[in-house]
Every structure is written in C-alpha cells, then in structure tokens.
Amino acid sequence: MTLRSKQGPQGGPASGKWADADLPTRREFLRRFGTGLLVWVVLRDTAGAEESEAAHPVKVRPKPEGDFNAFLSIGEDGHVTCFTGKIEMGQGPVTSLPQMLAEELDVSMDDVSIVMGDTELCPFDQGTWGSMTTSVFGKVWRAAAAEARAVLMDLAAASLQVPVSQLTARDGVVTDSKDATRKVTYGQLTQGRRIERRVSVNSDLKAPGQFRVIGKPLLRRDSRDKVTGKAKYAGDMRLPGMLYASILRPPASGATLRSADTSAARKIDGVVVVEQPGLVAVLHELPDVAADALGKVKAEFEPSPSRLDDKTIYAHLQKAEVEPRISTQGGDISTGAARAVRRHDATYLGGYVAHAAMETHAALAHVEGGKATVWASTQNPFGAREEIANELGLPIPSVRVITPFVGGGFGGKSFNLQAVEAARLSKATGRPVQVMWTREEEFFNDTFRPASVINIKSGLDADGRIAFWDYEVRFAGDRASERLYDIPDHRTLAVGGFSGPPGIHPFQVGAWRAPGSSNNAFARESHVDQLASIAGIDPIEFRLRQLKDARMERVLKAAAEKWGWTPGKSPSRRGLGIACGADAGSYVAAIAEVGVEPKSGIITVKRVLWVQEMGLVINPAGAKIQMEGGITMGLGYALSEEMHFKDGVLRETNFDTYGLPRFSQVPRIETVILDAGDSPSYGGGEPAIILTGAVIANAVHDATGVRLLELPMSPDRVLAAIAAKA
Amino acid sequence: MPDTIDFNLNGQPVRVSAEAGRDLLWVLRTDLGLTGPKYGCGISQCGACTVLVDGRAIRSCSVPLKSVKGKSVVTIEGLAAEGRLHPVQEAFIAHDALQCGFCTSGMIMTACDFLRKHPKPTRDQVIAGMDDNLCRCGAHVRIVDAIMEAASAMAGRTPS
Ligand code: FES
Ligand code: FES
Numbered sequence: 001m002t003l004r005s006k007q008g009p010q011g012g013p014a015s016g017k018w019a020d021a022d023l024p025t026r027r028e029f030l031r032r033f034g035t036g037l038l039v040w041v042v043l044r045d046t047a048g049a050e051e052s053e054a055a056h057p058v059k060v061r062p063k064p065e066g067d068f069n070a071f072l073s074i075g076e077d078g079h080v081t082c083f084t085g086k087i088e089m090g091q092g093p094v095t096s097l098p099q100m101l102a103e104e105l106d107v108s109m110d111d112v113s114i115v116m117g118d119t120e121l122c123p124f125d126q127g128t129w130g131s132m133t134t135s136v137f138g139k140v141w142r143a144a145a146a147e148a149r150a151v152l153m154d155l156a157a158a159s160l161q162v163p164v165s166q167l168t169a170r171d172g173v174v175t176d177s178k179d180a181t182r183k184v185t186y187g188q189l190t191q192g193r194r195i196e197r198r199v200s201v202n203s204d205l206k207a208p209g210q211f212r213v214i215g216k217p218l219l220r221r222d223s224r225d226k227v228t229g230k231a232k233y234a235g236d237m238r239l240p241g242m243l244y245a246s247i248l249r250p251p252a253s254g255a256t257l258r259s260a261d262t263s264a265a266r267k268i269d270g271v272v273v274v275e276q277p278g279l280v281a282v283l284h285e286l287p288d289v290a291a292d293a294l295g296k297v298k299a300e301f302e303p304s305p306s307r308l309d310d311k312t313i314y315a316h317l318q319k320a321e322v323e324p325r326i327s328t329q330g331g332d333i334s335t336g337a338a339r340a341v342r343r344h345d346a347t348y349l350g351g352y353v354a355h356a357a358m359e360t361h362a363a364l365a366h367v368e369g370g371k372a373t374v375w376a377s378t379q380n381p382f383g384a385r386e387e388i389a390n391e392l393g394l395p396i397p398s399v400r401v402i403t404p405f406v407g408g409g410f411g412g413k414s415f416n417l418q419a420v421e422a423a424r425l426s427k428a429t430g431r432p433v434q435v436m437w438t439r440e441e442e443f444f445n446d447t448f449r450p451a452s453v454i455n456i457k458s459g460l461d462a463d464g465r466i467a468f469w470d471y472e473v474r475f476a477g478d479r480a481s482e483r484l485y486d487i488p489d490h491r492t493l494a495v496g497g498f499s500g501p502p503g504i505h506p507f508q509v510g511a512w513r514a515p516g517s518s519n520n521a522f523a524r525e526s527h528v529d530q531l532a533s534i535a536g537i538d539p540i541e542f543r544l545r546q547l548k549d550a551r552m553e554r555v556l557k558a559a560a561e562k563w564g565w566t567p568g569k570s571p572s573r574r575g576l577g578i579a580c581g582a583d584a585g586s587y588v589a590a591i592a593e594v595g596v597e598p599k600s601g602i603i604t605v606k607r608v609l610w611v612q613e614m615g616l617v618i619n620p621a622g623a624k625i626q627m628e629g630g631i632t633m634g635l636g637y638a639l640s641e642e643m644h645f646k647d648g649v650l651r652e653t654n655f656d657t658y659g660l661p662r663f664s665q666v667p668r669i670e671t672v673i674l675d676a677g678d679s680p681s682y683g684g685g686e687p688a689i690i691l692t693g694a695v696i697a698n699a700v701h702d703a704t705g706v707r708l709l710e711l712p713m714s715p716d717r718v719l720a721a722i723a724a725k726a
Numbered sequence: 727m728p729d730t731i732d733f734n735l736n737g738q739p740v741r742v743s744a745e746a747g748r749d750l751l752w753v754l755r756t757d758l759g760l761t762g763p764k765y766g767c768g769i770s771q772c773g774a775c776t777v778l779v780d781g782r783a784i785r786s787c788s789v790p791l792k793s794v795k796g797k798s799v800v801t802i803e804g805l806a807a808e809g810r811l812h813p814v815q816e817a818f819i820a821h822d823a824l825q826c827g828f829c830t831s832g833m834i835m836t837a838c839d840f841l842r843k844h845p846k847p848t849r850d851q852v853i854a855g856m857d858d859n860l861c862r863c864g865a866h867v868r869i870v871d872a873i874m875e876a877a878s879a880m881a882g883r884t885p886s
Contacts, residue, residue, distance in 0.1 A: 090826030090863045219822055226827030227815040227834060229762025229802035236761035244756075288752040358766050358774060358828040358862045407764070407828030408862050439767045625822055625868070632864030655771035655860060663853045666866045 001087065001116045001404050003094050003221055005079075005109070036190045037074040039148045039197045071123060071144035072101065074152075078172045078187030080105065080112045084141070085125025085382060086133050087117035088222065089357075089406035089413065090629075091685045092622040093133050095221045099618055100138060103213040104145030104206060105152075106169035107186070109221075117381045117403025127380030127414055129511060134618055134681045135585060142205050147197055150204075155189040208616065208678055217621035222405070232404045234377040235362035235436040242364065242432035243272060244287035245425050246294035248280040249444055252648035253507045254304035264296040274428045281425055283433065291438070304648025306506040310451075313506075314349050317453045317474050320495075320504055327478040327492040333457075336468025336489025340459025344531055348456070348523035349710040350476070350693075352505075352643040353449040353636075354442075354652070355512060356660060359407020361415075361445070362436040365422035367392065372399045372426070376419040379409045384416040388423045399423075410633075411511035415447045440653045447510030448643060450498055452476035454523035464535040466546060471524070475504060477516030480583045480690055485528065486548035506648055513630070514686035517583045518637060518693055522711060525579035525694035529570065530707055538567035539578050539698065547580075551587045551613055555674060556580045559589035559611040562672055570702045575606075577699025579691040584683025586614035590631075590691040592667070594699040598722060601715030603639060603700060605667040610691075613674040615682040620673060627671040627688040634692025635661040639712050733794045735760075736804025746792035750784075751775045753791050754801060762802035762831045766860065773859035776832040777801045783839035802831035805838070813879040814838055817872035825863035833859055837873045847877055 072082040082101055088094040098112040115121055125137075149169065156174035157164045160182055168177050174189070176182040208215070225231040248260060257280070262273045265282050271293045272283040282297065284290035308316055337343075363376040365388075372392060378384045381401040389396045406413060418435045425433040437445065453474040461467035469490040473481055477498035483490055496504060498515040532542035540560050547553045559565075559578070568574065575596070580589040589611045595604045610627055617623050640659030644651035652658040693711050701707050706721045729746040732739065735758065744753055754760045754777070766774030768787045775787040778800040805812045814837050817823070824830045833856070840855040841847070847855070852873045861869065 090824075092825070219819065220824070222827065223819040223822065223824060226824050226830050227802075227811070227818045228806060229760070229831050231827055232761070233764075233828065235765070236755075238759065238761075286748075286752065286756055288748055288756075356862055358772065358826065358860065359764070360766075405827060408826040410862075436765065439769075621822060625825060625865070628867055629825055629864035632866055633862065654769055655767045656769060660860050660862060661864070661866075662860070663857045663866050663870065666864075669867055 001094070002113070003116075003225075004113045005098075005111060036076055036193070037148060037151060037195045037197070039072050039144045071141065072148060074148065074186055074190050076187055076191045078107075078111065078185050080107055081115065082112060083115045083122040084137075085117060085119070085122045086137060087128045087379060087381065087403045087406055089128065089379065089409040091133070091626060092220065092619065095218055096134060096618040096622055097141060098221070099213055099218060100142050101145045103211060104142050105149050107172040109213065109218070111172055117378075118400070119381050119385045119402075120400045124382055125380075127383055128409070129379055129411060129414060132584075132683065135615070135683050138618070138681055146205055151195060151197055152186055152189055156184055159184050159189060214616070214618050215620065218619050219621065226405075233359055233362065233407050234364060234375050234404050235359070235434065237364040237375040237404065237434070239364065239366055239432040242434055243283040243285060243425075243429060244290045245281045245283045245422070245433050245435050246287075246290040247421060247435065247441070248294065248297055248299055249441055250301050252301075252304035252306075253444070253650070254306050254648045255301040258300040258302055261298040264298070265293040268293045268296070272429055274425055276424065276428065279421065279424060281421075283425065283429060287434075287436070304506075306648040308506045309646040310351060310642070310644045313351075313451050314453055317451060317504070320474070322496050322501060322504070324472070324493040324495045327481060327494045328483070329491040331468075331489035333468055333470050333489050333491055336487075337457075337459060339461050340467040341462050342460040342534055343457075344459065344527070344534055345455075345457045346527060346530070346709060348454040348519075348526060350452050350519045350522065350637075351711065352451050352507065352509070352645075353512060353641050354446050354643060354658060355410045355412030356442070356658065357408030357410060357412055360437040360439060360442040361413065361418035362434070363419040363422040364432060364434040365419070365426040366432040367423055367426040370394065370398055372423055373402070374399070374419050374423055375402045375404055376416065376422075377406045377413055378403055378416050378419060379406070379411070379413040380416070383414070384419045387416050387420050391420050392423055392427055410513040411515065412446060415445075415508075415510060417445060439655065443650060443653050443658070445508070447508045449512030449515070449637070450475050450505055450509035452516075452519050454519060456523060456527045458527065458531060460531060460535055464537055466528070466531055473516070473520060473523070476519040479515055479520065480517035480581055481520040481524070482582060483524070484549060484552055484580065484582065485543070485546040487546065506645065513633070513689050514583055517581070517686065517690040518634065519711075521579065521581040521690040522693040522697065525581065525691065526697050526707065526709070529578070529698040529701065533570045533701070536569050539570055540565060541567055543578070543580065549582070549587075552580060552582060555587045555611050555613050556589045558672065558674055559591055559609060562611060562670070563591045563609050565591065570698070571705040572702055575699050575703035577695045577697065577702055579694035579698055581687075581690050581694070583687040583690050586612060586682040586684065586687040588612045588687045588691055590695040592695040592699045594696060594703055596700055596703045596718065598704075601718035601722070603696065603713060603718060605635065605665070605696060607668045607670075608695070609670045609672070610688060611672045611674060612684075612687060613676055614684050614687065615676045615679040617673055617684070618681065623673055623684045624671050626685045627673075628669050630686070630688025631669055631692055632661055632666055634689040635665055637711060638693040638696045639665070640714060642712050642714070729792070731791055731795050733796060734798040736800055742791065744791060747790045749787055750777070750789050750791050750794060751786040754786060760801045760803050764828055764831060766829070766832075771860070772829070773832040773836055774829055776835040776859070778835055778839060781839065781842060783836045800835075802834060805834065812838065814841070814873065814876040817876040817879065818869070821868045821872040821875065823868040823872040824865050829859065829861040829863075829865075833861065833869055837876065841873070841877055841880060845877065845881060847874070849874060
C-alpha cells in the first residue's frame with residue numbers, strides 16, 4: 001500500500017490501469033533515491049520483543065546488513081518517503097506513523113508519503129498484531145527519523161557555518177536562530193549527495209514537551225481514497241490475462257477428499273481445472289463463471305472424524321489432559337481457602353468466534369520465470385513471502401509480497417493460505433491468478449477465536465476481602481489474566497494457549513483481537529463482581545479496596561467520576577455494570593447501562609463509558625476511533641456471535657446466521673483517554689475490546705440478579721438463566 | 727452467445743456484451759473494471775456491493791445484469807460530480823467514519839438513497855435506514871454522525 005501525500009511524486013502502483021504497470025523494482029527505487037538521504041535501522045534491539053500471532057511464524061530473518069532495509073529517504077525535493085513492513089487494515093498507522101516522522105524530522109505531514117507492507121521495498125517486519133505498531137515499532141521508527149534529523153542538522157551547520165545548537169528546524173527548513181534570513185531546506189542539503197546512515201534504537205527522541213505534531217488529533221489520511229472507491233484491496237488488483245479461481249472445499253472441517261469428478265466443469269468454455277494434492281480449483285477469466293463451474297464438480301469426501309458439537313465441546317475442553325503452566329502464584333491456596341468464610345466458585349465458558357472481516361481473504365499471484373509477485377490481504381507480508389517461497393520451492397528473495405489496503409484483519413489475516421493457493425495456481429496455469437474467498441470459505445477456513453473454559457475458585461474473608469484466588473484458564477491463553485487485585489493466596493494456571501495444542505479443537509483456531517484477553521477479562525471481572533455482590537459492597541468500592549496497581553486505580557476512579565457513579569450493592573436493578581482490566585500495557589475501565597427484556601431475553605445496551613490510559617498517544621483522534629471500534633465489535637462476542645457446529649460441520653456460513661453487531665445495537669458511546677505524562681506508548685487497538693463482555697454481564701446481573709456464565713449472552717441463554725433462578 | 731446490454735454507467739452510456747443473467751457485481755468489478763463496489767457476502771446481507779440504480783440503492787451481488795438495461799447505474803467511483811465530492815463523501819471524511827474502508831462504498835451509496843427519501847432524518851431514522859449494512863470495524867457511531875451532517879449540508883444547498 002502506498003499513500004502519497006498531497007505534494008508527493010505522482011504516479012506509482014496505485015495509479016496504473018494494471019496493478020503492476022508501474023510497479024517499481026528495488027533497482028528503480030535505488031535509482032530514484034540515487035542521491036538524497038537514506039536511513040536504515042538495525043532491528044536487533046526489538047526483534048525479540050515481539051510475540052508472534054502468525055499461523056506459521058517466520059523462520060528466516062534477513063540480516064539487516066546488505067538488505068534493502070531503508071526506513072526513510074529524503075529526496076532532493078525535500079520530500080520524505082517512509083517504508084514499513086507494517087500494514088494498514090483500518091487501525092490507522094497510515095496516519096500515525098507519518099505523524100511520528102513529521103514530529104521527529106520537523107517536516108510537514110504533507111511532505112511525508114508512506115509505503116507499507118511491500119517485502120521488496122520495506123524493511124523486514126514480523127507482522128502487524130498485538131497492538132505493537134506504536135508501542136514497540138514506534139520507538140524504532142521515531143529513532144530513524146531522529147537520526148535523519150541529526151544528519152540534516154550537521155549538514156545545515158556546515159552549510160550555514162554555525163553550530164548545530166544555533167539552528168532550528170521547521171517544515172523541512174533549517175534556520176539560523178540568530179539570523180532568520182539565513183536558512184536552508186532539507187532538499188538543498190541532500191542535493192547531489194548520497195548519504196546513508198544506520199541507526200540502532202537509542203537515538204535522542206523528542207520529549208513530550210517539545211511535541212508539535214505527536215498528540216494532535218489528525219483525521220485519517222486514507223479517507224479520500226476510501227470514500228471515492230480509489231483505495232485498492234487485494235481483490236481489486238488486475239493483471240492482463242489473469243484467471244479467477246474457485247477452490248473446492250470439504251463440507252466439514254477434517255473431511256478429506258475421496259474423489260472429484262471435474263469433467264462437467266471442464267466442458268464449460270474457458271474453464272481451466274487444476275487438480276493437485278490438497279488443491280482442486282476451477283479457474284476462468286470471469287470470477288462468477290469460475291464459481292458456477294465449481295458447482296459442477298462432483299466430489300466425495302471422507303467424513304470428518306470429529307464427533308464434537310457446540311454443547312459437548314466444553315466437557316471435552318474441561319477434561320482434555322494438557323500439562324498446566326503456572327502463570328503466576330503467591331502465598332498458598334489452601335491457607336487462603338481456610339481463611340475464607342464464604343466460598344464462591346464458578347466456571348465461565350466462551351464459544352468459537354469468527355474474525356469475519358468484511359474483506360474476505362484475497363490474493364493475486366503472478367508466478368513467472370522463477371519469480372513470484374503476490375498482492376495479498378495479509379497481516380504479515382513477510383510471513384506470507386516465506387510460506388509462498390517454501391511452497392513453490394523458490395528462494396525467499398524471489399518472492400515479493402505486496403500488501404494493498406487490508407479490509408480488516410483482527411488476527412485472522414495472519415493466516416495466509418489464500419496467498420499460497422493463488423501462488424500454487426499461478427504456477428500451475430502459467431497465468432496470474434486471483435483467489436478471493438467467498439464468505440462461506442472465509443468462515444470455513446477461519447482461525448476462530450478458540451472456545452475456552454475458565455474455572456475460578458475463590459472465597460471472601462471475614463472482612464469482605466478476597467481471601468484466595470485459584471484461576472485456571474483452559475485454551476484461551478493467559479493474556480490479560482493478571483489478577484489486578486491484591487489477594488494474598490493466589491494461583492493462575494494456563495492450560496494450553498490461544499492456538500493449541502494441536503488436535504484439541506475441531507477447527508483451526510488462532511489469534512482474535514487481543515487473544516484470550518476478552519475471555520479472561522469476562523471471567524475475572526464477572527467473578528469479582530459476584531464476590532462484591534455476595535459481600536454486599538458496591539462493585540467499584542469493592543474493587544478499589546483491593547486493586548494493587550496505581551494506574552488501574554486511577555483509571556477506575558476516573559470512570560466512576562465521569563459517569564457520576566452513585567454507589568449501590570448489585571443487583572441494584574439499575575442495570576449498571578462496571579469492569580476493569582489491563583492489556584498490551586494499557587489500562588481500561590468501562591461502565592455500561594443495559595436493559596433486559598424478561599420475555600424475549602434480549603439485552604439492550606444503552607450507554608457505555610470507556611476510560612483508557614495508554615501512555616503517550618500519537619494520534620488521539622485515531623485512538624478514539626480504535627476504542628469505539630473495539631467496544632462496538634465487542635458487542636458481537638458479548639451478545640450474538642458464536643459458531644454452532646456438529647461433527648465438523650459449521651451452521652454459520654454467512655451473515656444471514658452469524659450475528660455481527662448492527663447499527664441498532666450500538667449504544668451511546670463515550671470514550672475518555674487519560675493523560676499519561678511522560679510515559680511511553682502502549683497498545684491501543686486491542687485493549688478496547690476486552691471488557692465489553694464483562695461490563696455487559698455485570699450490568700445484566702445488576703438489572704436482573706441473574707449471572708450469565710457463558711458468552712455470548714444470547715436471548716436463549718438469558719431466558720434459561722432467568723428460568724433457572726426462578 | 728453473450729447478450730448485449732445497454733445502460734448508463736456513472737454518467738456515460740455503456741454497452742456490455744455478457745450473459746444477461748450474470749450478477750451485476752461481477753460485471754462491474756471484472757468486465758467494467760469498477761472495483762469500488764465490494765463483495766462481502768454475496769447474499770444481500772452486508773450491503774458492501776451497494777450501487778445506485780436510477781437513484782435507488784441496490785445490492786449488486788443479487789441482481790442480474792439484465793435488470794439494469796436502459797437504466798442509470800452509479801457506483802462509488804461516479805458519485806463525485808465534476809471532481810467535487812458528494813456531501814456524504816465529505817461528511818465521511820470529516821467524521822473519520824471508516825477504518826478499513828471495505829464497507830464504506832456500500833455505506834455511502836446506501837446513505838445517498840436514504841437521504842433522498844429522508845432529507846431531514848432523525849438519528850433513529852438513520853440508524854433504521856442503515857441497519858442492514860454491516861461494518862466489522864465498528865465505525866457505526868461515526869457513520870451515523872456523518873449522515874446526519876450530510877443531511878444538513880444537503881438541506882442547506884438545495885432549497886426545498
Ligand atoms: S455482497 Fe452484496 S450484500 Fe453483501
Ligand atoms: S470500516 Fe471496516 S468494515 Fe466498516
């Protein structure tokens with residue numbers, strides 16, 4: 001994806017009739033930047049800090065030396081082009097990354113263009129996930145800009161014959177602070193020279209007090225392209241002579257192909273059939289004709305070996321024998337249990353949830369002459385490159401993955417099967433091939449958020465405090481499972497992770513926006529809420545008494561104050577719920593008001609307040625969009641989204657049965673970002689989804705006295721819980 | 727034998743030689759090179775493929791090419807008149823009413839038809855009017871804000 005600034009050079013990959021008509025190669029790029037300033041960054045410092053959410057983590061990391069790893073270049077016209085292996089899937093780095101550069105470099109945003117997710121032009125990146133673009137990668141990115149600025153200031157000092165300390169820079173112009181008529185532009189400084197710099201991450205960054213651009217709310221830079229239809233996604237890419245592929249899928253997860261009769265499909269004019277082990281596809285120059293032709297393939301499958309369904313899955317997960325891992329522990333559970341005067345144990349369940357990005361997985365591959373070029377909707381272009389290279393038997397540098405705009409990812413597009421399929425089919429047919437999954441394929445191939453079971457044993461002591469906390473999370477992973485509360489005797493066990501172990505789940509599972517965090521926050525915050533109710537103490541008061549982290553306390557208090565919380569013991573019949581949590585280094589607290597329709601079991605969320613402390617915020621406008629988006633998306637896993645299945649067959653295969661949140665379900669949303677002084681940046685895109693389930697469950701309890709222990713809180717479950725209580 | 731279908735596309739007359747029963751979405755995206763209308767579900771459930779046919783919002787994934795014969799079709803690419811963005815497009819930009827942008831063209835086309843029928847809508851009417859368009863990124867609140875603003879901008883421009 002290339003987003004040119006208003007003043008940037010025109011033309012480029014997005015403007016041609018054919019996607020590759022003007023696709024610059026590495027050599028052309030080097031020629032274009034034959035003179036000017038190039039800054040490279042040595043990535044070693046951050047490499048280990050990233051947690052992989054890839055379906056197949058990248059094994060081969062390029063050596064920084066000798067690879068085309070430029071982070072930014074400043075051309076002779078003073079125009080800045082920056083390069084990143086991160087991708088834009090809606091979360092906003094297309095704006096926030098140039099914003100950081102503009103700050104550290106003292107250039108105008110209008111002078112910064114960005115190239116994202118192109119493995120040929122951009123530096124290696126592990127993948128876009130984990131809310132780490134700003135918090136982890138941002139440091140490197142800013143350092144590159146700071147280094148470039150230092151070089152420019154040295155050049156300016158020589159050119160103007162004054163010490164660096166006497167210079168100021170603004171909008172790409174360096175001025176002598178003692179004589180404002182003496183100035184020189186970045187473009188003039190780099191003209192006719194070829195300057196290269198390598199930096200590590202320890203450059204001098206600006207302090208928050210010096211910011212002019214960081215921290216300013218900026219509108220998205222990609223809006224214009226997106227409201228005019230100009231923005232290209234992988235499925236929009238076109239090449240001369242290309243074919244569209246429709247791929248044969250089994251009727252059930254785990255079912256295997258016994259035989260396929262493609263003779264009827266082959267009779268259709270222009271159809272090309274590819275039959276390879278594990279890949280039967282029908283291709284045509286028109287996608288809809290290919291899809292119709294696939295319907296003519298008669299195939300027989302061995303049934304799925306799975307005998308699980310969406311009810312029996314929990315017993316299966318509960319008894320699966322997997323070695324637990326101690327996540328945290330302190331004190332002694334049996335001592336705490338002996339001190340407890342009231343016990344409260346509960347089990348919390350959550351079903352499989354789909355990513356359901358509006359854009360299905362798509363890729364256009366052109367394999368030719370020992371090289372492959374693949375436009376893919378992916379969260380990890382470098383991972384895709386390696387998977388494609390392995391599959392085709394090509395050296396990694398012979399594969400180029402280009403990431404256009406991505407139509408939503410949420411973790412689901414770290415799985416690159418469609419790109420591999422397109423590459424295989426292009427190789428087999430000798431023509432460019434596009435694969436764009438149907439919605440049904442998207443559900444079928446999705447790496448669902450795993451179903452999980454969380455068991456909590458706990459008790460209250462004589463003072464109404466939590467005496468012990470025995471927490472076991474099974475198959476959601478332990479992200480955001482921190483206690484937050486000061487409990488002397490505690491233990492947190494994690495059985496399996498969010499993606500495994502293999503064979504546990506009847507489907508592929510994987511990272512889903514803040515993997516595990518929503519499940520853990522739902523269980524912990526529901527349970528703490530119930531303990532508060534048993535103790536007869538206001539839920540905010542109860543939490544504040546035992547919170548052990550000052551940042552969390554501040555966020556929770558801010559939420560109570562902003563809402564105008566009047567204390568009350570739950571159930572107060574007001575329908576008010578509270579929840580708090582931490583994820584990706586950020587702290588969040590939410591308060592919600594709900595109504596519950598006792599006859600239909602329908603929950604209406606009326607109002608949500610969300611307070612977040614996420615450290616230094618680069619673009620507050622973008623951060624708020626992410627928060628609203630997270631809260632809204634979270635309504636789905638909280639209220640309506642779940643996969644029903646039996647023997648490997650999914651009941652939900654499209655949006656007629658899978659319940660995404662709709663306009664009419666979205667409450668009034670207020671978001672508050674707390675100022676965090678000089679603190680570094682923490683994750684923003686994911687923390688905003690982790691509490692939606694918990695805060696609604698707690699509000700439902702407050703409204704009805706009924707505690708829901710299973711997500712989603714669909715009307716049938718609400719009715720069943722009400723009936724069980726009566 | 728392919729059929730010949732004449733219609734008006736984004737203000738220009740076009741003649742398409744294709745099977746009349748093919749879904750309009752794929753003819754637009756493939757034969758006519760207009761990739762603004764998106765595929766999200768293929769069964770009229772998401773609205774990503776919405777285009778205007780004689781001013782009415784139509785889900786192009788679920789209507790045959792022949793249904794637009796002699797009619798006027800507008801896609802997102804043709805909405806800006808003489809280089810000036812439509813007020814709904816302007817308002818989407820001003821409100822950051824999108825994230826990934828994949829639902830956006832369908833949202834805007836649906837909103838255009840909605841505002842034609844409800845030039846002075848209430849917020850609740852906008853919500854009801856947009857309820858069958860899906861957005862996974864959760865841009866809903868801002869989309870409603872944008873449509874409300876577009877309504878006032880349009881009311882100011884065309885005296886009623
Ligand atoms: S693609 Fe037409 S409504 Fe979803
Ligand atoms: S902006 Fe991504 S689906 Fe609506």
